[in-house]
Amino acid sequence: xxxxxxxxxxxxxxxxxxxxxxxxxxxxxxxxxxxxxxxxxxxxxxxxxxxxxxxxxxxxxxxxxxxxxxxxxxxxxxxxxxxxxxxxxxxxxxxxxxxxxxxxxxxxxxxxxxxxxxxxxxxxxxxxxxxxxxxxxxxxxxxxxxxxxxxxxxxxxxxxxxxxxxxxxxxxxxxxxxxxxxxxxxxxxxxxxxxxxxxxxxxxxxxxxxxxxxxxxxxxxxxxxx
Numbered sequence: 729x730x731x732x733x734x735x736x737x738x739x740x741x742x743x744x745x746x747x748x749x750x751x752x753x754x755x756x757x758x759x760x761x762x763x764x765x766x767x768x769x770x771x772x773x774x775x776x777x778x779x780x781x782x783x784x785x786x787x788x789x790x791x792x793x794x795x796x797x798x799x800x801x802x803x804x805x806x807x808x809x810x811x812x813x814x815x816x817x818x819x820x821x822x823x824x825x826x827x828x829x830x831x832x833x834x835x836x837x838x839x840x841x842x843x844x845x846x847x848x849x850x851x852x853x854x855x856x857x858x859x860x861x862x863x864x865x866x867x868x869x870x871x872x873x874x875x876x877x878x879x880x881x882x883x884x885x886x887x888x889x890x891x892x893x894x895x896x897x898x899x900x901x902x903x904x905x906x907x908x909x910x911x912x913x914x915x916x917x918x919x920x921x922x923x924x925x926x927x928x929x930x931x932x933x934x935x936x937x938x939x940x941x942x943x944x945x946x947x948x949x950x951x952x953x954x
Contacts, residue, residue, distance in 0.1 A: 734822045735813040738829060739806055742854060746796045764850025765792040765837050771845045788850075793833035795852040805854045812865045819868060820937070828933060832860020832926045839925020843906070851919050856926030859902070863930020866895040867938060899927055 749756050765788045773781030796802040817825040836856010840847075865872075872891040906920035 729814070729818045732814040732817040734826050734829075735809065735817045738813070738826075739809060742794055742796065742802065742806060742809075745794050746802045749795065760795060760797070760850050760852055763788060763791040763795060764852040765789050765840070766850050767841045767845050767847040770841060789834050789837040790830065792837065792850070792852045793830070793854050793857050796854070797852055801853055801855075805858050808858045809854070809861060812861050815869060815872075816861055816865055828860065828864070829857050832863075832929050832933075833857035835860060835929035836919070836922035836926035839928075840919045840922040842925075843921035851922065853919065853922075855919060856922040859923040859926030860930035860933070862895050862898065863927040863932075864934035864937070865930075866892055867931055867934030899924075902927070 749759060752759065765785070769781065769788075770785040772778075773785055796805065813825075813829075816828075820828060833854060833856050836859060837851070839856065840851050870890070870892045902920050902923045906924060
């Protein structure tokens with residue numbers, strides 16, 4: 729497998745920006761407010777047909793991916809990216825993988841916007857992009873196995889489970905949490921629908937990749953048989 733330089737770079741950039749944000753505690757809230765994605769701003773820009781405001785929201789859809797509000801959010805996202813991103817970059821190639829990651833993040837922002845277009849709080853975090861990585865992984869590497877912690881009574885033990893089971897449970901959790909949030913009518917700190925938006929994009933991209941890769945392999949086989 730090739731060295732996943734892009735994945736390493738994404739890990740480093742997210743960690744570095746979090747440390748920068750953490751070091752600027754006095755300005756952290758203002759920085760998040762200025763560079764996070766705010767659904768209400770995009771809604772207002774659409775209603776007013778303001779190109780400047782639309783462009784600003786588009787910028788924030790990208791910058792919000794690289795900001796995190798706490799250690800737990802950061803570590804969780806980086807752990808998923810480290811485990812699942814390397815193989816995906818090896819399969820896609822560096823440039824395509826980077827484009828995929830960014831577009832998955834934007835898809836996550838779209839999912840968040842569609843679930844609450846009037847939200848005034850800025851959304852930050854790479855959750856949508858990470859979810860895209862998970863979605864593509866479950867399609868391209870369905871037989872891979874993942875080592876995870878599993879509770880047995882009062883103990884924790886490591887077990888190996890198929891990636892399709894691990895990620896399927898993860899997706900179901902996001903869906904149930906998002907549904908509960910809608911039913912209760914409260915917006916929580918975790919953008920569940922951003923995760924779902926990224927995941928759907930990842931699955932779709934994975935299916936498209938498998939389809940085109942399958943055609944390419946068939947053409948190569950046909951060329952060799954002639």
